[in-house]
Amino acid sequence: GAGVSQTPSNKVTEKGKYVELRCDPISGHTALYWYRQSLGQGPEFLIYFQGTGAADDSGLPNDRFFAVRPEGSVSTLKIQRTERGDSAVYLCASSPDFSNSPLHFGNGTRLTVT
Amino acid sequence: AQSVAQPEDQVNVAEGNPLTVKCTYSVSGNPYLFWYVQYPNRGLQFLLKYITGDNLVKGSYGFEAEFNKSQTSFHLKKPSALVSDSALYFCAVRGLISNFGNEKLTFGTGTRLTIIP
Known part of the structure; x- marks a missing residue:
């Protein structure tokens, strides 16, 4: 079946801009x-x-970072006023319950802040 | 707070030889322990887990891991390494809390395994 999907796979943005990762x-x-x-x-x-x-x-580093999951399925990670230090690969994972199931990871979104 | 230590940044093993990738952990209560593998430009893939029961757990691609409670270790092993095993390996631990059943999964810094032909 389909795995965890993350979009975009790559995102380049300028310092100070707002980004959303899905x-x-x-x-x-x-x-x-x-x-x-x-x-x-x-x-x-x-x-x-x-x-x-x-x-x-x-784990959210500061108030520039926020995430939502309004319907219990898709989630969006939002970063305001991006800084160069935010550059990283952002990984999303899901699991069927919250006990001992392993996490299933997506391929990540590579965020580059210039 | 829970934590994981992977003392070796890099492990090199000749093809066909046994391999070990080390991991020690710290957690309150009984641990849930996991190994993940990461290939270049890919997400993490689950290899195996220890929850309870036998201390030796078997996972994907011929890997196994041994849980040692007294040494708080969970070393990853394979009897005969393949070149295709070359990748980045992460150990992870999750403790147990009452509210939601689980703490977050905490990862080590990773060990780069290189199998030399």
Whole structure:
């Protein structure tokens, strides 16, 4: 079946601009995660949704970052006033429940802020 | 807070030899442990997990991992390495909290495995 889909695959934006990154999870998966991966680093947790609500947003670095999942399926990560330090690969993952299921990752969106 | 350590940034192994990629963890309560593999320009792919039961778990592509509670380790192993095993490997841990059943999944910094023909 279809996996986790992230669009766009690449995004180049100028410093100070606003960007939206989209994630389509696997159908029926109730849990959705956003991670950020910088070059040479492991994925860094940003936010986790259980259904429509953000169960844990402790990883969002500051108030320029925000994520929504209004209908419990597709999620959008929004970054305001982008900075060069925001450049990274943003990974989305979903899982069927919130117990011991592994996360299924998308291929990520590579964000470059110039 | 939970954490994962992968002490080796790079591991080189000759094709056909056994391989080990090391991982230690710290978490409150019983851990859920995972290994993921990442190929260039791709997302992470799940390899195997330890939840409970046998300390030796088997996963995809002939990989296995051994859970050692006393050493808080979860090393990834394979008896005979293939060139196609060359990739970036991440260990991850998840603890258990009461509200939603799970903590977030916390990843290590990764180990680049290179299999030499």
